[in-house]
Structures are given as structure tokens and as C-alpha cells.
Amino acid sequence: MIDFRSDTVTRPSKTMRNAMANAEVGDDVYGDDPTVNELESWAAKRHGFANAMFCSSGTQANLLALMAHCQRGDEYLCGQQAHNYKFEGGGAAVLGSIQPQPIDNEKDGTLCFKKLAAAIKPDDSHFARTTLLSIENTINGKVLSLEYMAQARKFTQRNNLALHLDGARVYNAACALNVDITEICQHVDSMSICLSKGLGAPIGSILLGSEALIKSAKRWRKMVGGGMRQAGIIAAAAKIALEQNPEKIQQDHDNAKYLAHALNQLDNISVNVAQVETNMVFATFTEEIDMADLVEQLKHQGILLSAGNPMRLVTHLDINQSDIDNFIQELKRTLTKSS
Template identity: 35%
Template sequence: MSALNSHDSGAGIALPVDLRSDTVTRPTEQMYEVMRTAPIGDDGLDFDPSVRMLEEGVATLLGKEEGLFVPSCTMANLLAVLAQTGRGEQVVLESSAHMYTSERGAATFTGLFYLGVPGLRGEMDLNHTEESLKGGKHKLHTGVLAMETSHNNSGGAVPGLAHMQAVYRLAEAQGVPVHLDGARLFNAAVALGVSAQAVAQHADTVSVCLSKGLSAPVGAVLVGPSAMMHQARRLRRMLGGTQRQAGIMAAAGLYGVQNMVSRLSEDHQRAQHLSRLINQLGLPISASQPQTNIVQIDIAQTGLDSNAWANNLESLGLLVRPWGKDRLRCVTHRHIGDEDIERAVACFKQGVRLVAG
């Protein structure tokens, strides 16, 4: 049973099934306990012991030299770009990557240029990528290349390790560092059946989010070579990302990394179950085939746009996110149980009836 969605609110009314994102997850009771008892210091002065344990633990887990705890994965990605580029250089990414569509803050703040290359389900076209990396008299120098796994805008698709290795080698041949936006890296590793380090080895710097499927309340970790991380730590202070008794939150993140990864496969299985049930309805909506915990619902044939659909579903007790004009995004997580999947499917069925009028 769901920890948050299937139980009654106390007034005899069931809470909505919340499939908007895995960012809605709450800490476990064990997390609350480690937060309460975490040794803490001042991370802006002489470091915080719990923060250091998290940074060292994640760096070791991903096979990198050093880690840096930051408030969000957006900041981690920004620091990775800022620490490895110079003003007027370009950042090469797949054209639908989250860093390209939603996180171009570095361009605003520093005068960097973001160049999107064609791709499919998060995998960059290798010919376009190679051409984009080549320098020349009339071309911008590439400061960093960024990949993403799992790939948010492609419905949680997971680029293959062979593809990641090929991209890494193209960048390496041009002397360009590679950053991996691994907000859901652990989901990707679970989907591939490999260790997180096996994924992270195809990048120089890697960011991971702690507050999605791992259920920590806040935070992310950026890992990479020590020299680069020293620069990132300096930049973190300039961006206002240095925190004081941050060990309270870091302890929850470390617990998540150590204890919550193994259960991510449950979220993937429920996403697959949701997809199957929706596609079995025989209605003018269709669900993607998820590799991880994200399901995209195509509602183009219903004649109603995604915002109207989201509003209708909310009135029926289901929360989803509009994803473009003709798609809805559903994300499974720790608080979604089998009963919640059944309720969600029933809401979609009722939603189609509302559209039919």
C-alpha cells in the first residue's frame, strides 16, 4: 500500500494519487532518525562531518576522486559547466536534454553558448556530435560536453553504455571534458543491471540527485577530479550554495544512497504495469514503454490538450504533469503502491469518458 496516497486523510477521504514526480517523496522513519542524530559542524568554515561522509561516500561509489554536496542537481550541473569552461565557449548537449531545455542558466550568467545536437531517446547522433566538437577558425571552442541518464524528456530512457563510451571517446579525442547529468543515475544503473560506477565511468564529472527516488528531502552531489572539484567548491560559495549545519540533510542523502537504490526496481515495475494497463484499455490514449519510472501518456487523439487533461484528472483524484501539448507525464515512486496504479488507470478511464462527454 502507498505510504501517502492510498490511505485516508483522516476525514474519510482518500488522498490523490500523486504521479507528478518522484520529487514528492518523503524521508523514511530511518532517515528522520539519522537526521536527528547526525554529527554536524559548519560546512562553510571547517566542514561538516556528515557532509564529508556523504561527499566521500558518493565519490567512492561513482569511482571519482572527490564530491561536493549542493542544494540541488541544477546547481550541481551549473557548477560542472562553470568549473570546466571559459567565457565565450560552447556547451554541447543532446537537443532535448534537461540541461538544454530547462537549465541554461550558465548561458545567462556567463556568456556561454549551448549547442544542441540531434538525438533519439537521449542518445546523441555521433556524426553531429563529432562535427560539433571539432574546433576551427570560425567555430566556438567546446568547453564541455554533457550527457544525461536517465533521459527526462524521453520518458526516462536510458542511453546504452556502448553509446556513452562512444561519446566519451569522441570528446576525449578533442580534449573536451564530459559531464553527466545523472539526476536519476541510480534508476539508469538499475535498469541496465550494472553498478552506478559502470555508468559514471563514461564521464569526467557526474551529478546525482538525492531528493527523487532516493527519498531524501533535499540535495545533490557533484563528483569529479579533485582539481576541478576545488574550483566547483569555490564557485559554490559565490553562488550562495554553501550551507552551514548541512549534515542534517547530508545524513538523509547518505542513507538514501546506501539503502534506497535497491528498491528502485519496484518503481520501474509499477511504471511498466501502469503502461500495460493503460494500453489495454482500448481507448484513444497510449502509454510509452518505460525503462525506468517515467511513463508518458499520449492524449493527442482525444482532442483535449494536456493542461485540460491534467485538470480533469485532478478532479478525479489523480495528479499528473502536462508534458507538451499532447502528452502527460506520470512518475512512480516509493509512495505509489499497486492500489494506486489501479486507481490511476481508473481515473484515466473516467477521463476519456469526460472527454467523450
């Protein structure tokens, strides 16, 4: 199958599978898993944080960060399109009793600091306490600049807020900016990194932060059922993803541009190629095309897509230019047949 639905669909490499099969393991709830411990220690040092915690998913890592930063009745600021607000089941509110205060994202994915400042609540018992700003890099494939990251840091310092980065695809951001990952990390108090998207691990995310924050987050992780036992089996693949696969992300970005240009050559489809900054392409189809039917027809040809208009297509480790050429050929054939 050629799968453009997301970069979460990547399969572990042979190197990862061998590492998983041979990983040294222990009980991670007791802190006894040497492979998990090595991953966490390495990740903390690599990204410039005091400590790190291996989590089962990005949703879990973000939730634990919010719960470690905020007390019950506190509030966090975020974007209307923020993953930890819109797509993670309302966990902060449901499980953490933390009130989200979403702000409209600007077209480039940023949040306006004037709007954020206006949303901060007065120190008054009538209001939730605003304690945290959560931002996302990348967001819908768009990259937040280093200048914006620095401005966000200054904003939170002026307003006595902590700053969390949902960095599910932060390595895509670093690649697009052509900087070392630490140039982004330096501006935030905590950060999650999804290891099972562009980095290609089968399972897991890492949460980075201070010693105190990670200690609190570990307690919350146990409470919500996230304590894992012989997790070294998946941590072994996660470490390979962090060590070896960041250098492969540029190929995903190049393939996304290649895909965008190819789609733009077809009738009934338009793509703003200039807005393809990382590994996501958003293609707009003309109204007469039945998107659900198109997706179903291409599925029978071994091509998986997410229905929607615009349609999001994501390149990743398991997509190459030959796959894109095959997809374009089948898409063109299907559109011609349907017209």
C-alpha cells in the same frame, strides 16, 4: 494524494527523518560539518571519483560542473533535450558566460557523434572554444547503453574535450542495465546525481569529479550563494538515499510497466510499452480529450498529473500498484463521464 507528476515529489522516510533529527552538524562553508564530509567522502569512493561536493539541487550541481570545466567564452556540446540546456534557466550562459551548442537528440536519446564532430569549432578567435561534451543518462526515461558511454569517452578523448554526465536519474540507468553504478561512472570526468528523485531524499544532489574540479566548483558554489551552513541535517537523509534506496528502483520500473499496460487497455489512450525503459510512461490521448480539464477533474479525486499530450507519468517510492489501480479506475470513470 497519488502524484504522478514527477519522482521529485517523494517524501522522506521515517528513517531519514530520524537521521535528520539526530545528525551531527557543523559549518559546511568552513568544512566543519561531519555529516556532509562523511557523505562526500563516501560518495566519491562509492562512485570511483577523487572527490565529491554536496549541492542543494541538480540544477546547481550541473551549473557548477559546467563552470568548473569551462572558462568564459568557452562552449559545451549537449542535446536539444538536455536538462542543463533546456530546463535550467540558461544558467551556463547567464552566469558562466558559457555558450551551449545543442545537437538534436536521436530517438533513443543519444547524440550522433558525426553531428557532434561537425559542431566542434576551429581553433580560431572568431569562435567560442569547444571544451566539453555534456550528456544525460537517463534522458526522458531512455537509457544510454554502456557501449554508447564508452564511445562518448573515446570521442571526447579524440577531440580533447572533457565529458560531463548529468546523472539526475543515473541509478535508474544502472538498474535498467543491471550493472553496478561504477560501470557508468568510469567513462566520465564528472557526474551529477540527484538524490531527491528516485532515491527519495528530500533535498540535494552530489557532484563528483577530480580534486581540481571539485575545488573549482566549491569556489563557484560559494559565489552563486550555494554555500550551506549546518547542512548535515539534509546530508544525513541524502546518505540514506544513496546507501539504501538504489535497490528499490526496480520496483518503480516494474510499476511503470504495470501502469503502461493498464493505460493501454483504456479507450482513447495509447502507450508504446516497449519504450518504457525506466520509471517514465508517456501516454498519448486522442485529440477530443481536454487535457487541462482532465487534470483538474482528477485533482479533485486526489490524483495529481501534469497536463500535456503525450502526458508524462512518473512512478516513484510513494506510488504502488494499488495506487495505479485506483488511478486507472478514476481515469476510466472520468473519461466515460466526459465522452
